[in-house]
Amino acid sequence: MTPQYDAVVVGAGFGGMGAAIELKRLGHHNLLILEREDDLGGTWHVNRYPGLAVDIPSSTYSYSFEPNPHWSRLFAPGEELKRYAEHVAHKYDLRRSMRFCVAVTGATWKDDHWEVVAGDETVTARYLVTATGFLSQPKTPDIAGxxxxxxxxxxxxxxxxxxxxxxxxxxxxxxxxxxxxxxxxxxxxxxxxxxxxxxxxxxxxxxxPIPLALRxxxxxxxxxxxxxxxxxxxxxxxxxxxxxxxxxxxxxxxxxxxxxxxxxxxxxxxxxxxxxxxxxxxxxxxxxxxxxxxxxxxxxxxxxxxxxxxxxxxxxxxxxxxxxxxxxxxxxxATGFNLWDTNFPAFEVIGRDGRNLGAWWRQNRFQAYEGVTVPGFPNYLSLNSPYSYSGLSYFTTIECQMTHMRRLFTAMHSRGASVFEITQRANDEFLDRMRTKVAQNSVFSLGQCSTARSYYFNQHGEATLLRPTSTISAHRAAARFPLEHYDFTPRGSTQAVVEGLLDDAQPV
The missing domain is CATH 3.50.50.60 (FAD/NAD(P)-binding domain)
Known part of the structure; x- marks a missing residue:
């Protein structure tokens, strides 16, 4: 069948908008961006408490390809982040693809496309992108009375x-x-x-304050x-x-x-x-x-x-x-958010052969190749994933994932394929590499973290949210990962073909 959309993007925060911008650059303009809130902006739309501001310098908290010269302070207040999100959506013509007040409750892979349950209807798309954010499911404390x-x-x-x-x-x-x-x-x-x-x-x-002359x-x-x-x-x-x-x-x-x-x-x-x-x-x-x-x-x-x-x-x-x-x-x-029980994933995702992503993660460790793709889930990009968060600025993560998408989709298109899937072997090697780096180098294993009660750690005691490498390393990996780590399926075929012919040493 011909899906209704090239891609469904779940989430209209900065992650979802970044993914949509990259998909449009790659020639996929028939997009549907679904958002459960009544407007775009993600965190910066939902959160409105007094004192809200970005907690890292504003200059680093924005897309590098869309700098904002108008920040009023070194640490911009929340309303300026919201205005920046609106500016990005307008400049890149994203609002026409957005539907608000629509809660996604499930998605299922069907042969060569995704069926997504959005509110009271089901839509179909060639690709599914989840950008539901790390901090999107508020947690109420379990206190008696x-x-x-x-x-x-x-x-x-x-x-x-x-x-x-x-x-x-x-x-x-x-x-x-x-x-x-x-x-x-x-x-x-x-x-x-x-x-x-x-x-x-x-x-x-x-x-x-950033002086007007400097702005x-x-x-x-x-x-x-x-x-x-x-x-x-x-x-x-x-x-x-x-x-x-x-x-x-x-x-x-x-x-x-x-x-x-x-x-x-x-x-x-x-x-x-x-x-x-x-x-x-x-x-x-x-x-x-x-x-x-x-x-x-x-x-x-x-x-x-x-x-x-x-x-x-x-x-x-x-x-x-x-x-x-x-x-x-x-x-x-101010009790934070429930990441590991309800946010990974934020709704039911069923992949190839009926694999349930949430159950599979919990039974086989939280994992995603380069923090983007998961074996058994073709044409699926998970942006808020294990080992994806790199650096302190979320935009570092977003742009690494956009670079990964660019290399992946360019390789897929050059092969005349329409389906991609990360191989189990490549995923396992990446997971082993990340776990080794955590164990051998990071404060999560070598420091004293037992009393931190940090959301970095999942219910198994593993710090699988953050990528344990430098941001430079993360950018390099996004631009140069071996293309043979993916299987590509040609249009009209439902069987995975052998790895591609492009030289994996050459960035695409």
């Missing part, structure tokens, strides 16, 4: 504009989102109690902004990545990062007991670190309280711990 609380409950991923002036507020969680939100809550709440299970490494945030220079001379981007990326790579993925070789970088964060805490918090509670007991990098100039200082205010005792239960009017009970009016949940 939470449903009995009579006040307002707000999850940070479903923020409701509220006047909290004079309110007694409690917030559960001290991850990267909470680091941004807590100082804002403290400005209006009459009393703020922060329930911390795991402290977070926080370094100073060099957040400055004009970026717009007029794009290479200047590209230079700034490269410099920022290099600093982040050295500070935040090298000491994590190359922990064995660069343990000193990891130690320096810890000392930098400890010094920042010491400058802002003089109370030694409070400092002790705010100091992580796990190695830097086991959990995503972040930046803030206000977070630590907030806890020194008299109406802000840090509670580290475990929550026993929540009742109609407060939170109960072993140390006592706190009366509150508003409960804020």
């Amino acid at each position: 939470i449903e009995s609380f009579a006040g307002k409950v707000i999850h940070t991923a479903a923020w409701e504009p509220s006047d909290l002036t004079g309110k007694r507020v409690a917030i559960i969680g001290t991850g990267a989102t909470a680091v941004q939100l807590i100082p804002e809550l403290a400005k209006t709440a009459s009393d703020l109690t922060v329930y911390q299970r795991t402290p977070i490494w926080v370094s100073p945030k060099p957040d400055y 004009k220079l970026f717009a007029r001379l794009p290479f200047v902004q590209r230079t700034v981007r490269r410099l920022g990326s290099s600093i982040l790579e050295l500070m935040m990545i090298s000491g994590v993925v190359h922990y064995r070789q660069l343990r000193v970088a990891n130690r320096l990062a810890e000392r930098w964060c400890r010094a920042h805490l010491h400058r802002q918090v003089r109370d030694p007991e409070l400092r002790r509670k705010l100091t992580p007991d796990y190695s830097f990098g086991c959990k995503r670190p972040t930046f803030s100039n206000d977070y630590f200082r907030t806890f020194t205010q008299p109406h802000v309280h840090l509670e580290t005792s475990a929550i026993e239960r929540i009742d109609a009017s407060g939170v109960v711990t072993a140390d006592g009970r706190t009366e509150i009016d508003v409960l804020v949940l």
Whole structure:
């Protein structure tokens, strides 16, 4: 049969838009982009809590081929990221392919195409791309009595504009989102109690307004902004990545990062007991670190309280711990997202011979060749995949995957084929290589991570979210992976053919 679409892309965030841009460049213009929310932007549409901002320099948090010279600050606020997403969609004519408020509940491979259940209809496509994001399934904590609380409950991923002036507020969680939100809550709440299970490494945030003159220079001379981007990326790579993925070789970088964060805490918090509670007991990098100039200082205010005792239960009017009970009016949940139970994959995906992706991942380890493709799932590109996240900026990951798509589809088209599938052998070799790198080099195996409670680790205790290589290595692999790692099927055939004839040493 002739599918209705060249490709169905699930997710209209930056990952889905990047994939759609690459597919259009490759000649696939008949696209359907499905989004469960009511507009595009992914994280930057859903999240609207006070203090929302990108937590790495803005110059690195954008497509390299579509730089934005108009960031107002070094760390741009959330509304600017949303506007940037809208700009990208307009410039690359993506909105006409988008359908909003459509939840995908399943996808099944049928001979040579995908059938995708989208809302109350089923659509067909030659290719399926899932770009549902890593942080897209909010997690509600399993705390006794939470449903009995009579006040307002707000999850940070479903923020409701509220006047909290004079309110007694409690917030559960001290991850990267909470680091941004807590100082804002403290400005209006009459009393703020922060329930911390795991402290977070926080370094100073060099957040400055970008002068208008410099923004004009970026717009007029794009290479200047590209230079700034490269410099920022290099600093982040050295500070935040090298000491994590190359922990064995660069343990000193990891130690320096810890000392930098400890010094920042010491400058802002003089109370030694409070400092002790705010100091992580796990190695830097086991959990995503972040930046803030206000977070630590907030806890020194008299109406802000840090509670580290475990929550026993929540009742109609407060939170109960072993140390006592706190009366509150508003409960804020900064409890993160459920990655490994509901996000890998975000909906049921059935491949060749009835293979269920979620079940297969859980039975055979989470894995994806180069963080993009999975054996047994032809014509399927999984963008939020195991071993795909490279570097601190999500755009590093996106552009590596776009490069992989370009090489893969160009090779497929040159063979007159319409179906691709990664071989089991190539996938196994990649998985073994990644697991070896994690075991031999990274902080996840060699550092102290047991108390981090990090979303990097799946339910099997494996840190399979991050790619344990440098970003340079990730880009090189995307552009040069051996083409014989894939099987290609010619148009009109349902049997895999032998590997292609192109020289795998020559980039396509």
